[in-house]
Amino acid sequence: MTATTTDNLVYERPESFTDAPTHYCPGCTHGVAHRLIAEVLDEMGLTSRTIGVAPVGCAVFAYNYFDCDFVEAPHGRAPAMATGIKRVLPDRIVFTYQGDGDLASIGMGEIVHAAARGENITVIFINNANYGMTGGQMAPTTLPGMKTSSSPTGRDVETQGYPIRMAEMLATLDGAGYIVRRSLHDPKNIRTAKKAIRTAFEVQSRGLGFSLVELLSTCPSNWNITPVESLKWLEEHMLPYYPLGDYKVAASVTAAKI
């Protein structure tokens, strides 16, 4: 935690945040993910060296909240933009922040190949089982039977297929250095999620290759339940389908004892 004069201060808003309030819906855990990233940048002292890549999705305005350089990518192309930036500025820290429509649907080609290339970037992947920004349509991560605005009678696996487990899939790639799944539905998991985010950035700053943290996240507005109910729903429905865990920790990463 950053140094402070108030010796009885236990927690304050991270310095890597700007003062702007987010546009996220009340209780949306996009905000928690943002906060954890900001805390990690603070703790690692990376902010000024970091360049973020915002997605198209509810996080499109992420660049308003982090006090570092930021670019905004076309829908799904954040890993390609990040590749371009990192290749000309190898000593900078480059991360993308992407939703599941952005990363797992339209951006499938870019994310798989960034991982296969072992591109030395960090990807924060928000899995909220739907397209938030455009009004809650079905995402590749939408659970079987789950109702969305484009699966009004519930996702029918016969015609609409099965959800994709990105962490598991990307873990099959030799290029991937660190691929894990975490969740944001309770304090304990938020803590472990933060640890994973920190590890991911460590992996990058030590040049150990591609790192991705998949975060199970809520979308109260489109799930049409309260923020509190959303946490429960995530726990009860998403955890079983998307097991938390470390899917790929390259030998080099283990060796580095991060």
Next chain:
Amino acid sequence: MTATTTDNLVYERPESFTDAPTHYCPGCTHGVAHRLIAEVLDEMGLTSRTIGVAPVGCAVFAYNYFDCDFVEAPHGRAPAMATGIKRVLPDRIVFTYQGDGDLASIGMGEIVHAAARGENITVIFINNANYGMTGGQMAPTTLPGMKTSSSPTGRDVETQGYPIRMAEMLATLDGAGYIVRRSLHDPKNIRTAKKAIRTAFEVQSRGLGFSLVELLSTCPSNWNITPVESLKWLEEHMLPYYPLGDYKVAASVTAAKI
């Protein structure tokens, strides 16, 4: 084998072939893959009901060689075209024939999502570790250290990343019904390859979902060795990196005892 009057005829050119000689380079096993498909269509009597989707790649002219309806897809988009065809003609047999640049590079998004949707189509995937048609550039399947026209000093995994094992990766998807890898480098393997192709078409005709057969294939022209040497090279260099095997055989497929 199709009925014949000559009772001492052991083998003849498949009926599903047109009379056109292929444009493939001498000894290129694209031709073997074509022949096996044609034989399977003959044996299953599917030719007239089949619609093929040609890729962009050396197989771009596949439509000249098979005696069935054919369309020619934009580079990498064959699975999307096949999806469009199959959805409006569910009782037809639809297959794509794609190279590794087409399927694993530019077409990554389309193939992963066709598999995830459990699209009831068959994909014949030719892995020859390079881009044949455009002059032997590096493909996602190019082996580490392998020299190609775009990796002149040998593929450097540090900057150009690692090869992608498509069969293994696609096998992680719930939607995939039958995903196997075979090779075309000797008679024994050609036979097992044909069995797999037959199974793949059986899977489709029984509506059991997405089927893909990855075939290790040669590219004498761009590997710059003779056709015979190419078979050896494939065996010695590709087999170790791309193990043959069944990567996904859905319960339904096993049950169907195809």
Next chain:
Amino acid sequence: MQTELILSGFGGQGIMFAGQIISYAAMDAGKQVTWIPSYGPEMRGGTANCTVVIADDEIGSPVVKNPDAALVMNLPSLDKYEPTIKPGGVLVINASMVDRPGQRTDIKSIAVPCNEIADEIGNSRLANMVAVGALVEMSGALTVKDIEEALNAHMPGRHKHLLPKNIEAIKRGAEYVRAHR
């Protein structure tokens, strides 16, 4: 003859539906009508508004700068739209949410405690219908009867049980206007 209305308030105050029910009424009354939501920078939450144009023949622009009447359900909306109303036009203010009266003297304006009235009826979510009643009464573009019939005809089946209270809300809104202008 062409009448242009703007309805504006917080998202969630039922402003869009209010505009739609007026549109239904106009259509059933055999008129041409357009209903169009506004495009503000807000993606969600914040202020929402819609424009309703009612006319006897083909409608040109569905967007208007100077409406004949405006219904404002919150302060930002009052600040934004009061200045735009045509001279001689109408302004209906939801007094429950806005603590200042209209300032213009060249228009007919009225402050209606929509939420309180709705609460009296027993459902504060009907404040928008109270406002509609008031707006219709003030502007005279349509009759309360038109709105009633429109509700009757177009309220989705699953909400039909709410019909009586909706109609009551509209009447109360209209009554309030008659009583206080």
Next chain:
Amino acid sequence: MQTELILSGFGGQGIMFAGQIISYAAMDAGKQVTWIPSYGPEMRGGTANCTVVIADDEIGSPVVKNPDAALVMNLPSLDKYEPTIKPGGVLVINASMVDRPGQRTDIKSIAVPCNEIADEIGNSRLANMVAVGALVEMSGALTVKDIEEALNAHMPGRHKHLLPKNIEAIKRGAEYVRAHR
């Protein structure tokens, strides 16, 4: 002054390199030159050809329909290009691969057994160089000396040991022409 040459034959007969060495020679002789390969339907194998334009000032079209001279290394090429040569132009036929003579009487044509001559030199792959010698001698666009120097200057280092035989091939081609026309 502008000279236009077309060289044509099977892929693998070294036609492209033949055209390039002529282009190098022209460049070193201080002339403008363009070398352009043809675009046929064949992706690989089949007939390949290239067009070389040599001029004193800025070259317009790099493609020509009626060349001043043509070198044909196989029958399809003879069939295709003999009719296109400018009246008074030059035609060099590789007799080793083509069993019929030229038919036109309004052009200077010669049949050179390029492969046989190359075999005599001890390397049949030099047939293209024999042909180049013949072509240069016939067309007079450049001198055999120009070609020799070009080979000397531009032959990639790793092939330098082949230089003497290449030069011999060119000379033999030119000699054959002088001896047989």
Next chain:
Amino acid sequence: MPAKGWIKVNDLYCKGCELCITACPPQVMALNKERLTSKGYHPAYVYKDGCTGCAICALVCPDAAITVYREVTKAAPSAAEGG
């Protein structure tokens, strides 16, 4: 007896989502129905004694609206740090 703590909830950020309220171990938080923020939300606040300054509320707050203090002699490890 547990450590005594207190928090500040910043009206600019709080959206009244109640995540902190349900997460608060001693259950001393609630939405302040008396007040509306400029954005029209009822903000969270500590409505009774018992805040231990554990910072769990801050850990779950999606809007980084909470600052947490605790009565201490020496600085305690911060929950948010994952300590």
Next chain:
Amino acid sequence: MPAKGWIKVNDLYCKGCELCITACPPQVMALNKERLTSKGYHPAYVYKDGCTGCAICALVCPDAAITVYREVTKAAPSAAEGG
């Protein structure tokens, strides 16, 4: 004594790649250096006795250029069928 077989190689298709030649178990095949196909290839042929009609050559031929026959009383299973 092994079955007697024979093959026909179609000039239209054969590209002289030699895959059949190396695959042929009795090693009775070669390229016919005497002849050139219209495409300019030396086609494969059986240059000495011993063809058993096993159809391995047909199985490996990328251009489906080979037709295989075998002296039989009843039709034998075809190698190409994977039998």
Next chain:
Amino acid sequence: MARELWEGNQAIAEAAIRVGLEAYFGYPITPQNEILEWLARRMPEVGRAFVQAEAELGAINMVYGAACTGARVMTSSSSPGISLMMEGLSYIAGTEVPVVLINVMRGGPGLGNIAPSQADYNQICKGGGHGDYHVLVLAPASVQETIDLMPVAFDLAEKYQTIACLLIDGSIGQMMEPVELPEMRPVKRKDFPWATSGAIDRPRRILTSIYLDPPEEEKTNLRLLKRWHEIQENEIRYKEYFLDDAEIVVIGFGTAGRVALSAVRSAREQGIKVGLFRPVSVAPFPYARLADLASRSKRFLVVEMNTGQMLDDVRLAVNGSIPIDFYGRLGGVVPFPDEILSEIQRVATSAPVPGEDPVRAWSKRMVEVTK
């Protein structure tokens, strides 16, 4: 049929179903999500194909495949999504199969915003994809006109084996108007002589856009051009208002034209001799009709929600015979009638500046407006 109040996007989707849409492939994007969402519910109900593709690239190529079978297919998107379809559209045009495309335009370039815009005119009318091809583009100005053009788009696409595009903007897509929807028609797939539907009892067919031999490709290009010339002769559509005695002609398509109608009416009330010409088919563009109008009037005023894209077509039609003024709003801003009215007044009261570039003159005025 009775009038019902419909939201534009939903009405378009339902109309497509009623005129025989067999398969829809699309990807969500504002402001046209309601098309996709309506079809997600309705297509399965009526037993037809609906697929939410992985992306616009997937969508356009699914449409391409389905179109090859001869089925009635469509996709819809908005500006950025349409840009991703350019390769696919070029292939479809080169393969000569019928496809209906809907572009609900939004503010750009780039991610821009979700407000109504007309800045994709050049992209779709001049060829956003590679190679020589043309798209038949219809630009309706109301919900009713849009759904009336739905069957027209399908019929013309099939008649000319071409892409037919409905070019609208978010205001039409999200506005509600009373409309009459077409009757529900039974789906009957025509058996086109080119359709690759399986070679049962007929010789096999191939559909491709590759012609490796340039002369063959040239023939194809000429065939496409010939068909385009037929379209230019037969498929010109436009609406005219107050033109009989008009000295000033306002020209605008879609929403801009509709807003201009209000302005023209007010101007008429003020006694200004002004009329409105609203092209409905923007490709083919009504060049001849405009040339004729130019010969009968004094001055043109082109109004668009872009920097003057259709303006070039008007200039090509007029060929310098009369002066042309331009007024545009950009980036998602919809002009109000009074803005256009004052432009009409300006034109009516000021003499044309010889040789002045209408776009530059306007952009100078705009700099003031947006200060």
Next chain:
Amino acid sequence: MARELWEGNQAIAEAAIRVGLEAYFGYPITPQNEILEWLARRMPEVGRAFVQAEAELGAINMVYGAACTGARVMTSSSSPGISLMMEGLSYIAGTEVPVVLINVMRGGPGLGNIAPSQADYNQICKGGGHGDYHVLVLAPASVQETIDLMPVAFDLAEKYQTIACLLIDGSIGQMMEPVELPEMRPVKRKDFPWATSGAIDRPRRILTSIYLDPPEEEKTNLRLLKRWHEIQENEIRYKEYFLDDAEIVVIGFGTAGRVALSAVRSAREQGIKVGLFRPVSVAPFPYARLADLASRSKRFLVVEMNTGQMLDDVRLAVNGSIPIDFYGRLGGVVPFPDEILSEIQRVATSAPVPGEDPVRAWSKRMVEVTK
């Protein structure tokens, strides 16, 4: 520096390196593979970034990202690949970062073929992506001219924060000519006030193309337009041949213009008063210069390797003041000088048909040619 014989594609790639190319991202496609292959070898040698992307979509967005840092970046492709870049190009334009793009055009539409073509003129000059933006397009006609324009393209892209495109075709890409390459310059990255290179000792920066508030987007559109007007004023380039006394002016860009030069020379030998105008900057297009030439000559003949795309720009320039004829070859066919010569002769000896559409007239003649 001495003249060396270079293949076009390789010369272009080497020239880019010598003028400071810091990063290249591309994907193989004929007929420009030699650019990618040359850079695959050379960029690592000189310690710069080379990535063979997974596809053109990846390539253009890698370029986009790298450009945001202020580095000199470029990508190259051919027609179908360029179509896939349209969304990315629109974003780049909307973000106002400098990028150099090379399109080695081939026959289309669709997969088409790999022969030289000019059918992507409208796509790149009129906006193939969505929204209002312009690309600065240079169309050289020889290998030397192409590499001479390489540094110009980078400098202009950076000066105007725009996309600069070199528009050539396969014949230039694969032809060999003696050329002088530029000297090897050291790479020095300018520190642009907009570059997102990490907020070290300065306030953070954001690069985005989203302006959710339409008036903000409108301001951006006007800023882009203003810049484009500056480009139109300052960056017009063209070459003229035999124009002093020319009564007939042949107009063609790139290879078509080059082939036309041979035809014009032959025509001159026959005493025909004909000259050649070859636009080098096709966007901005030399409207004013052509208007001027129109006032001094009798008739224009536009020659293109497409169905008359640049022709519209010539017509806009001429505004009907003199008759225009058109001759085109399509789908990868490169015209021979004698074809153009006979067109010149036809124009010289026949009276113009009033009101005749040059494209239709030509296409009728072509139907004969290609029978």
